[in-house]
Amino acid sequence: MNHAREIIEIPCEQIRIGERHRKEMGDLEALAESIATEGLLQPIGITEDGELVFGQRRLLAVRDYLKWPQIPARVVRVSSIVAGEYVENELRKAFTPSERAAIGAAVEAQLGERRGRHNVDNCPQFHGTKTRELAARKAGFESYKTCERAKKVTELGAPELVAAMDAGELSIGAAAVIAQEPAEAIALLKPEGELA
Helix, strand or coil, rough: CCCCCCCCEEEEEHCCCCCCCCCCCCHHHHHHHHHHHCCCCEEECCCCCCCCCEHHHHHHHHHHHHHCEEEEEEECCCCCCCHHHHHHHHHHCCCCCHHHHHHHHHHHHCCCCCCCCHHHHCCCHCCCCCCCHHHHHHCCCCHHHHHHHHHHHHHHHHHHHHHHCCCCCCCHHHHHHHHHCCHHHHHHHHHCCCCC
16 A cells, blocks of 8 residues: 655655666656756655655756755655556556647647747757747657647547557558548548448
């Protein structure tokens, strides 16, 4: 049984990182930039004796990139470190492509016209980056084109096509091609009323 406690501030150097199963940390610099901009949205989890349960990437970004001396942490009780690490990382649900396309559209609308304006997304590291590319990246897409393809599927595709894309049964690119086809051509792809 997990009894979560209140959030505490703990010195980063006091947190022990034991044997971990995640070996690829991904882009910690981008995570650090996100934390610097948006704040640390979720505390890390530690045992009562200070061993890390979850949040290794957040800890490394805060400690090694942002150089924060302390980090917000929640003391948790789990059956084992590996169980806590698994639950935190595997049982979460990532956004589907259609959800990320909606996020991209919302971010793009929020950013609006950035040229000549002073805002957090108009800093030097974003010069030369179009708003649509920035929005696509913030939504988790590799490129604006991939984001646009996902949007096209959600706007033009039948619910079954969107569901197939979101489930990973069809790539975003393949779903976008199908979404542009006339209904008669799509019907040929559906043996006995099913999406091929």
